[in-house]
Amino acid sequence: MTEDIVRVDLGKRSYDIVIGSALIDTFGERIKDALPKPTSRAFILSDDAVWGIHGERALKSLDASGIPAIVKTVPSGEASKSFANLETVLEHFIAEEAERNDLLIAFGGGVVGDLSGLVAGLMKRGMPFVQVPTTLLSQVDSSVGGKTAINSRHGKNLIGLFNQPVLVLADIDMLSTLPPREWRAGYAEVIKYGLIDRPDFFDHLETATDAILAGDKAELAKAVKISCESKAAVVAADETEQGKRALLNLGHTFGHAIERARGFDGRVLHGEAVATGMAMAYRYSRQLGICPGQDVVRVERLLAKSGLAPTLAALNTGDFDANELLSHMYQDKKVESGALTLILAKGIGNSFVQKGVDPEPLRAFLEVETKLA
Numbered sequence: 001m002t003e004d005i006v007r008v009d010l011g012k013r014s015y016d017i018v019i020g021s022a023l024i025d026t027f028g029e030r031i032k033d034a035l036p037k038p039t040s041r042a043f044i045l046s047d048d049a050v051w052g053i054h055g056e057r058a059l060k061s062l063d064a065s066g067i068p069a070i071v072k073t074v075p076s077g078e079a080s081k082s083f084a085n086l087e088t089v090l091e092h093f094i095a096e097e098a099e100r101n102d103l104l105i106a107f108g109g110g111v112v113g114d115l116s117g118l119v120a121g122l123m124k125r126g127m128p129f130v131q132v133p134t135t136l137l138s139q140v141d142s143s144v145g146g147k148t149a150i151n152s153r154h155g156k157n158l159i160g161l162f163n164q165p166v167l168v169l170a171d172i173d174m175l176s177t178l179p180p181r182e183w184r185a186g187y188a189e190v191i192k193y194g195l196i197d198r199p200d201f202f203d204h205l206e207t208a209t210d211a212i213l214a215g216d217k218a219e220l221a222k223a224v225k226i227s228c229e230s231k232a233a234v235v236a237a238d239e240t241e242q243g244k245r246a247l248l249n250l251g252h253t254f255g256h257a258i259e260r261a262r263g264f265d266g267r268v269l270h271g272e273a274v275a276t277g278m279a280m281a282y283r284y285s286r287q288l289g290i291c292p293g294q295d296v297v298r299v300e301r302l303l304a305k306s307g308l309a310p311t312l313a314a315l316n317t318g319d320f321d322a323n324e325l326l327s328h329m330y331q332d333k334k335v336e337s338g339a340l341t342l343i344l345a346k347g348i349g350n351s352f353v354q355k356g357v358d359p360e361p362l363r364a365f366l367e368v369e370t371k372l373a
């Protein structure tokens, strides 16, 4: 398989996303240019499961390139995006005398990536970091764009920094060990790009879903590349979400409220919540009379075909309370002067940012959503 390179164009902080096969075997050589000095060490942050499966190969490659490595793992899962882990990881790397001219490597999914980016930004006021995303979700979304965060008891990603990596290495072969549920969750963010502004991509996904979720390499590489191109273009235009970057948040105001309602305990994964949140955004758009009903049906159908839940009930985690969901939505980072911002849609591939959302019709909508079968 040939490699694809997608550039994230951010002036001095521009970087490449390398998408390919067996990248991990040449990992050491590939990060050499990202090392601030020839003597820099690699500080690797991973999670227990990913490191158990892929760590040995990564270390072998670093060793072959003569790059010393210090490894720290955290438990797998969303609960690791916590203050406690942030402290543990920082103190561990500081005890190992990490220097600003060393390189931090995020080796894992979005949890490890979000935590690592924050660690890298805080460590001695900043050290460079490389993203090595190992889940579908992290290859198509979280490793790109520099949003880093941990969760607060009040909500999702509320403590964080914009901090761009210096390189992203997306080895699609690593996805061969990913559990099916994680494939599906990551695929929600792939569908998101079609829904935002790529109706052609959405059309393609309607026929290519089975192949992508079965790990067909050509289809997978194409989906990862298109997703990264879409995200890179938005990030280059609006790095810190002053405007159009908010489109990447389609389904997330609902989705993050769902995750918060379940306490980040793994019952609902991020991608699963985003899938349901996107269907809700489309249904709310239909209720407002701005989105054709047949587009909503297509969205719900593709999500269901992908093993994702178009409704809260289909998440199969019990009841949700409309008022609780609405109160969690008010912790969203897009809230302005106390008013909600939602990403709504005029159709498939035609999403837009709606500020100043009126809470009362939304509350009524949520009452209905929490009772849907």
Ligand SMILES: NC(=O)c1ccc[n+]([C@@H]2O[C@H](COP(=O)([O-])OP(=O)(O)OC[C@H]3O[C@@H](n4cnc5c(N)ncnc54)[C@H](O)[C@@H]3O)[C@@H](O)[C@H]2O)c1
Pocket: 047, 048, 049, 050, 053, 076, 077, 078, 081, 108, 109, 110, 111, 112, 114, 134, 135, 136, 137, 138, 141, 142, 143, 144, 145, 146, 147, 148, 157, 174, 175, 176, 177, 178, 179, 182, 185, 186, 189, 270, 271
């Ligand atoms: N920063 C951003 O722009 C951004 C974008 C989207 C999502 N996110 C965040 O990303 C997180 C979700 O990321 P995720 O879906 O990658 O979850 P994750 O990091 O929890 O990984 C999912 C699971 O898969 C396992 N795993 C990872 N790679 C594997 C592999 N190759 N083989 C076998 N198992 C593997 C992990 O151990 C974990 O149990 C959420 O916290 C979300 O908020 C951030």
Ligand SMILES: O=C(O)C(=O)C[C@@H](O)[C@H](O)[C@H](O)COP(=O)(O)O
Pocket: 141, 144, 145, 147, 149, 156, 157, 189, 241, 245, 246, 248, 249, 252, 333
């Ligand atoms: O990169 C972005 O911008 C996104 O919104 C991508 C989302 O998929 C991702 O989940 C992000 O972390 C959500 O951002 P937040 O600002 O709502 O926490």
Ligand SMILES: [Zn+2]
Pocket: 141, 189, 252, 270, 274
């Ligand atoms: Zn997301």
